[in-house]
Amino acid sequence: MGYWLRARPLCLGPLVRRESFLMSRSLKVLLIDSDPARATQVLNPLAERGYEVHRARDAREGLERIYRDKPDLVLLTRDLPDLDGLDVCAALKNDLLLRHLPVFVFETGALLEAELAARESGADDCLSYPVDPEVLDGKIQQTFLRGVMGVNRHPVTGLPGFNAVYQKVQETIQADRPFAVCFLDVRNFRHYNRRYGYAKGDDVLRLTAQVVSCALQSRGRELDFLGHPGADDFIFITDPEDLEGLLAEILRQFDSSMIPLYEPADVRRGYFYWVDRSGKTVRSGLLFLSIAAITDESERPAHVAGLLEQGAELLALAKKSRKSAWVRERRRAGKGGYRPASGRTIQESSLFPPEEDHTGLFQEILRTRSVRLVFQPIVYLETGGVFGYEALLRGPQGTYFESPVTLFSMARQMERAHELDLVSLRSLLQGADSLPAGARVFFNVSPESLFSPLFRELCRGMGKMLDPGRVVLEVTRKRRILDFRRFRESLSFFRELGIRLALDDAQAGTLSLQTLLELLPDYVKTDLSVTRDIQKDPAKQKVFRRFLDFCERNRLDLIAEGVESHPEKQYLLEAGARLAQGFFFARPGPLAG
Structure with missing residues (x-):
């Protein structure tokens, strides 16, 4: 839980020169277009400039490749055989795990009208056919330079990292609207890595992100944000309405979703064994999710650091439970600053009964x-x-x-x-x-x-x-x-x-x-x-x-x-x-x- 205690200012890092950025690694670009001639005209110049290029012929294949190959950029046309390209773009931008993925839309009609429709669907840019390779390359460079200097991503889940989380929390507590900031920790994660290996541990992180993302998306709230500052820590920001129902759903889905990631015998026992560095066999409980939720419907705290510290304190309380559990505390303005409105509400998941x-x-x-x-x-x-x-x-x-x-x-x-x-x-x-x-x-x-x-x-x-x-x-x-x-x-x-x-x-x-x-x-x-x-x-x-x-x-x-x-x-x-x-x-x- 150290990430919540290291409250540090947003670090933009040094400016990155255009040439050095692309030399760091080859960007993977996926084009979704059913027309082979247009695809050749777009992809060949990009390949000559050092990009790793791929093509999908329809929306179904495109989405499959996005999940499987994890491209850095998606280019797509509207006239796909199975779906309007704008619907694909909108779906990506509605997905908390994929909304960071840059999407360029190619149009064959009037650009001004098309660009308005593309922007409405969430597209990062809109270009017309035939595509000028120099213009396309420049727009890609501009998009990724802006991303490198302004936000960081977790390498496993692709979610916004610590800097982006810190900035989002600061923006949220300064805004004039109710909110809930929720801090999450996957308990026994380090032991799970020792028992099942780090690759399986990455699966746990991805599945945790998916569980929280699906729960948030199912409620379709405007304020939603999901970040992964590091290790087994996550944070999400949402509307406080029916928060307890949301937290209970996340715990249920987490507990049930993790079951396939164990050996069946470990699930039946309710614990597993792992070997420490000295060769000693150690018993550990299953993976559980701890959530600390802080809501504020009145005056805002002065600084994000105080909120992060309180999140760490509440998480420590939630982690005392022997099951997945959430803890909620409402912050109210008092004479001496903020204090709990009516104590703390603690709720455990009931998925794993005796x-x-x-x-x-x-x-x-x-x-x-x-x-x-x-x-x-x-x-x-x-x-x-x-x-x-x-x-x-x-x-x-x-x-x-x-x-x-x-x-x-x-x-x-x-x-x-x-x-x-x-x-x-x-x-x-x-x-x-x-x-x-x-x-x-x-x-x-x-x-x-x-x-x-x-x-x-x-x-x-x-x-x-x-x-x-x-x-x-x-x-x-x-x-x-x-x-x-x-x-x-x-x-x-x-x-x-x-x-x-x-x-x-x-x-x-x-x-x-x-x-x-x-x-x-x-x-x-x-x-x-x-x-x-x-x-x-x-x-x-x-x-x-x-x-x-x-x-x-x-x-x-x-x-x-x-x-x-x-x-x-x-x-x-x-x-x-x-x-x-x-x-x-x-x-x-x-x-x-």
Whole structure:
């Protein structure tokens, strides 16, 4: 935690000469353009000037290369075969992990009008075809010189480093608006490196950044900032509204996301062993996330150093917990300066309960199949008629696993999510006679179940109880798909049976966009963060229109999820949406009759 105590002024470093900057290493440039002649005209002069150049032919391949190859700069055209280039640019700039990546947009039309549209999507620059190699080279130099002198990045996560974090915190506490500054520390990280190696340790850092980024993006807040000042320390800045819900979600997602990074035996024990430099075997607990949150809705602290020191003090308190935990303290102006408003709120993650208390209960639920399904209708916006139902799994009433959050968290922790999906699907098929005739049934499934022979066999024989053409397998975007080629191959099995695919939780950002382009599902369900108060928020309206345009272009059905008010419903209807789901229409419950 030393980074929070070394509060130092922003260091811009020495001025960097143009020649020496590019000589330090070859910049990697990715061009996304389907036209080979234009690509040659752009890339050949750059290669001659020492750039490392790559090309993607469409948006899907481009996003895949961005994740895999990590270019320093992206050049793209608007007229891509599968998506408007401005939508790709906007998705990159909405992604907290990729928004720092410079993007230049190439246009073939009137430059002034095109530049306004490109800037609105977040592009760093806009040029017209044919491209002048000297002008392009100069703009690249200017962009990277500005970046080198003004900001630093963490080499593993690519997030803003200490200097940028320090500056952002200073700007935030000087601004006239409420904020929450949250300090994060990955506990037992050094021990994990000794047990699993530094490469796996880098995976922990990247996954931590992804967890926090996804949680922030799901709420779509204007103030959001995520930085990585060094080692296992992170910081994010956001709006204080519903902060405790956000922190609890981050802890849950962190704990469940880390499970695949351990050996299964270590997860079952709840600890692992590592060998120190003297050769002694040492026992260590699993990785846990500690968060210290400071909010200020009144007068601002005078200097960032004081805030950093308080963050370190609060983190020390959070780290006393034996689980992932967050600590929150509100700062209020008093006679002698700032003081806690009402003490400190401390909350632990409940994902890792004592094994003897809950593991046995979970295994009993799987053995006896003591789960129940509730159903929420998906309706036609114009008429209110029912299009289909989403089947939602619940555990036994009155137990620890009644909530689907604890139920699925334990399933992932024990690597038995596919077994829970089997129990859920069997329950759906056994009650198929009660389903309204002709209505589609959306069934949530974890990605790993699509590779399970038992799950496939059950789907192959479902025709005796339920027409496969009525079944839609709903895959959530929150479980990131790492190998799209294998996943597409697995989907072909289910599509041959007549079963359809839905992508759940679609929102702004490259994860949703890449998944859509790779899988082209039959249905796209927008995340409730897009729908909530959409009638008031132009940014959410823009995201929704992009999804609607994508679905219309590819002949997919869009379902607006999370509708809770008449104004939301009315805006979606006027925007051209056809299907919706949410509490405004009906809460999940048993089927009538």
